[in-house]
């Protein structure tokens with residue numbers, strides 16, 4: 001079944017703007033009927049992108065999902081208003097991940113190794129972002145590529161996460177550093 005038909009079937013057409021070019025591409029979207037998407041959510045695909053919203057995912061106003069690679073949001077997770085998922089690589093969220101407003105998940109970066117060539121035309125390096133279960137991400141957090149975040153983690157507002165975070169930790173700052181355990 002074509003992606004656009006799938007989306008129609010679950011009655012999301014009033015809230016979700018799908019990239020028009022999608023019809024010509026072999027992209028996959030699986031959005032559980034138990035999900036709730038508020039107005040202004042944008043989903044766009046590359047040639048082979050994939051999007052999975054598991055059970056009871058809630059996505060609030062204005063969040064953008066760019067699926068050149070794979071985006072997989074786990075059961076019960078909540079995406080706050082105006083989040084941006086840039087998935088040249090793979091972005092996976094576990095169960096019950098809660099995200100504040102205006103967060104960025106950037107699973108790619110521009111190469112700059114070719115001297116004198118505009119960054120726009122230099123290769124895009126893909127990298128994955130993997131987030132565990134029960135993670136609370138404060139507002140205005142940015143998570144870069146090649147980062148793995150464990151379970152039971154709290155990320156303070158305005159943090160920049162550019163390296164792995166162990167389970168059961170609270171991190172803050174730019175770059176984000178562990179300040180303490182969540183539970184002793």
Ligand SMILES: CC(C)(COP(=O)(O)OP(=O)(O)OC[C@H]1O[C@@H](n2cnc3c(N)ncnc32)[C@H](O)[C@@H]1OP(=O)(O)O)[C@@H](O)C(=O)NCCC(=O)NCCS
Pocket residue numbers: 098099100101137138139140154155156157158159170171172173179
């Ligand atoms: C991290 C957070 C959960 C607080 O955790 P906490 O255990 O109560 O931490 P504390 O308030 O005791 O702060 C501990 C230290 O970290 C610092 N800190 C706390 N949050 C910080 C942040 N977001 N950025 C930088 N430093 C921060 C405090 O200033 C304090 O520093 P100090 O020891 O030098 O005084 C909270 O500050 C936060 O950022 N919450 C996110 C809120 C949000 O965005 N909600 C969106 C709705 S989902």
